[in-house]
Amino acid sequence: xxxxxxxxxxxxxxxPFWRRIVREGETYAWDPDTSEPEARALWTEGAGKRxxxxxxxxxxxxxxxxxxxxxxxxxxxxxxxxxxxxxxxxGHGHGRALAEHxxxxxxQDGYRAMVFNAVVETxxxxxxxxxxxxxxxxxVPEAYDHPRHGRVGLHIMHRAL
Numbered sequence: 075x076x077x078x079x080x081x082x083x084x085x086x087x088x089x090p091f092w093r094r095i096v097r098e099g100e101t102y103a104w105d106p107d108t109s110e111p112e113a114r115a116l117w118t119e120g121a122g123k124r125x126x127x128x129x130x131x132x133x134x135x136x137x138x139x140x141x142x143x144x145x146x147x148x149x150x151x152x153x154x155x156x157x158x159x160x161x162x163x164x165g166h167g168h169g170r171a172l173a174e175h176x177x178x179x180x181x182q183d184g185y186r187a188m189v190f191n192a193v194v195e196t197x198x199x200x201x202x203x204x205x206x207x208x209x210x211x212x213x214v215p216e217a218y219d220h221p222r223h224g225r226v227g228l229h230i231m232h233r234a235l
């Protein structure tokens with residue numbers, strides 16, 4: 075697997091699985107009807123944001139992530155990140171490999187901690203994050219209308235780097 079910064083032409087390969095994941099409504103607190111231009115802006119734009127892609131040996135983009143400052147000013151050294159693995163390529167360790175890489179990149183880029191602001195408590199990735207040293211600081215109860223589980227909480231998770 076190769077992990078690298080996003081390049082021209084990559085978004086078009088990310089968009090199909092980005093749309094599918096957000097439309098399923100199981101893991102991201104974004105509007106399932108987000109348009110392609112809005113999705114591109116959400117995922118790829120913003121001050122200090124770094125976007126990565128993971129390619130398999132055939133050059134297929136199988137996952138993507140971003141790292142950005144979660145706050146500004148004196149708290150700008152706390153990162154936030156987002157991750158998506160193409161569901162057609164899940165179950166092969168891509169999420170863990172990308173997460174480990176992003177944590178290393180964030181530390182190299184000068185971040186001292188990482189915070190996730192809204193992790194759907196039923197998201198299987200909660201196990202991944204806790205196995206990588208994240209702790210749940212708190213849960214906003216019934217903040218997310220899950221399509222299968224009804225009202226569920228959103229975790230706020232943290233890890234020092």
